[in-house]
Amino acid sequence: MKIKLPFALLTISILLLLQTTLLEYVEIAGVKPNLLLTFTICAAFYAGSREGAAVGALAGLAQDMATGIIFGFYAIIGAAAGFITGLINRRLYRDNMIVLVLVTFLVTLIYESVVSLLYGRAGLHGSALAGGPAKYWFVINRLILPEAAYNCAVATALYLPVLAREKNGKIKAGGKTVTY
């Protein structure tokens, strides 16, 4: 296990607290980053699809409990996001920041699109498609794309220390890759 459960739980708790309280103060044009999703992507990028899915499920569950309506919805799509990111990780270089940024952007785009399209909120919400293409374009253009860009910046900040630690580990191990 590259990511220990207590570490994941503690990080998710801190990020959830930040996400639902202080993050509104760093909104840009009414958009804030999704710290839980970004952490899921970073975790999956670092540790692979299985652990990525687990972290995504835990983070989604936390979001379901905090502000969700359909219990388990965010847990399922969080797990899916983690799993898919982990699969990409297997095929690409995980010590490449550009790849991480691209993956974060893509996964955020898919994740939030799924949320806006499927999250019926037990009859409370209509799908974003119900408002027609103009409304859906607004959602993509004004909410999802800026959030994806914001998440990329957060992912870079979150992953840099991991990358630095990994490079340090390689140097210590005489250039061989070691597993933590």
Next chain:
Amino acid sequence: MKIKSDAKKNFTTAAVLILVMVVAIGLFVRPGSKLDWLGNIVSVPFSPFQKLFSSIGNKIEKSITVFSEAGRLRDENAKLQEEAAAAAEAVREAAMLRLQNEELKRIINYKDNFNDYEIMNAGVIAKDAGNLFNIFVIDRGISDGIKTGRKGLYSAYYPVVADKGLVGRVISSYALSSKVLSIIDEGSAVSALVVKNRTFVEVKGDITLKDKGLCLVDNIGLGEEAGIAPGDLLETSGLGGIYPKGIIIGRIIETGRNEETAKIYAILEPAVDFARLETVYVMKSRIDNDGLDETGRDENR
């Protein structure tokens, strides 16, 4: 003998001088004396220098005074600053108390107007984690008697208001907290009345207006007879059974016609500023979920 002669000469000179001076004083002392011009001999050439020297003297004196009084002035300045700060604080407190007073008056108004409801204050403790929806969490839950869901024949609804108007409603409750769906959320729809002409409309949350804290007014009806215009006040109609009748929702700020559907729409600015929401009030019906009031009497008979 020479000495004696000199003394006599000096005495004479002094006596003459004194005499001249006494005469001169006598002449000068009269106002408008013809000898006043003699004063110009000294005053004209000297006055610029006098001014200069006086000015220098004054400045030196002032400087000396400043140095000598620096300590006293510093103390006085500090004291005045303290007094100014205290006065500013008092003014701020007075303004805050006035606002609180106005807020309390409005809340008392709620209590007077909605006798069937218990008004419970609650703090907003968390906002929605995402960017797409507008749900927030308050610090009142099941332990405070907020129990959402269906029980028997009735569903329990808990409207949430702020001092100025409608905020939304509780959609789920937990032991110590509850989730509130705000009226600007895409999933919210409130049956409303235009106060001026009692026309029924629907106030809906719209994702494209959410970030500006605005709502969409729909189902206005066809034709100009709908009579809705900017500035019109909207309140809850009481239809639907979720919100009691008469809670202020907000004012119309814009009207228009959808070119595709030809339907009239309007944009409403809620009375509540959702960006600065810290304290809200949950309206808990005094009639419980089984349709019985606190004394056990059937209210629906």
